[in-house]
Amino acid sequence: xxxxxxxxxxxxxxxxxxxxxxxxxxxxxxxxxxxxxxxxxxxxxxxxxxxxxxxxxxxxxxxxxxxxxxxxxxxxxxxxxxxxxxxxxxxxxxxxxxxxxxxxxxxxxxxxxxxxxxxxxxxxxxxxxxxxxxxxxxxxxxxxxxxxxxxxxxxx
Numbered sequence: 001x002x003x004x005x006x007x008x009x010x011x012x013x014x015x016x017x018x019x020x021x022x023x024x025x026x027x028x029x030x031x032x033x034x035x036x037x038x039x040x041x042x043x044x045x046x047x048x049x050x051x052x053x054x055x056x057x058x059x060x061x062x063x064x065x066x067x068x069x070x071x072x073x074x075x076x077x078x079x080x081x082x083x084x085x086x087x088x089x090x091x092x093x094x095x096x097x098x099x100x101x102x103x104x105x106x107x108x109x110x111x112x113x114x115x116x117x118x119x120x121x122x123x124x125x126x127x128x129x130x131x132x133x134x135x136x137x138x139x140x141x142x143x144x145x146x147x148x149x150x151x152x153x154x155x156x
Contacts, residue, residue, distance in 0.1 A: 004071035011040035045106035074100035077132035085129040092137040096120035
């Protein structure tokens, strides 16, 4: 991700010291309880807005093969549909943790989360989210188990 963006941060709850070797800011969720991926998006939006950024891009940390052109494709999809939000999609479906998000919508997202909404696509669809199409489902393969890790090794 680093070559595609101006700065990196990691959204994680719990003890941030476990990520000290990464030398990245660790952003905890600002919504109490486990509010899901949108809460992590909100943490990133707040962090980026405080740095003067207009957008963030999110990617799942357990997805090692995501596209090297993720950010340009998300930007192109958003520009083509004149919207500020874009999500990745493959033939297998949408990948809502891979997205482009505008910092100007962070207060709307905070209110939405406080109202109980947790589904990423319900919130993005409300704001006319665009879709960036990627042809390879394997690019979004995520590693959750030892078997997945072995499969990732084979894919590598």
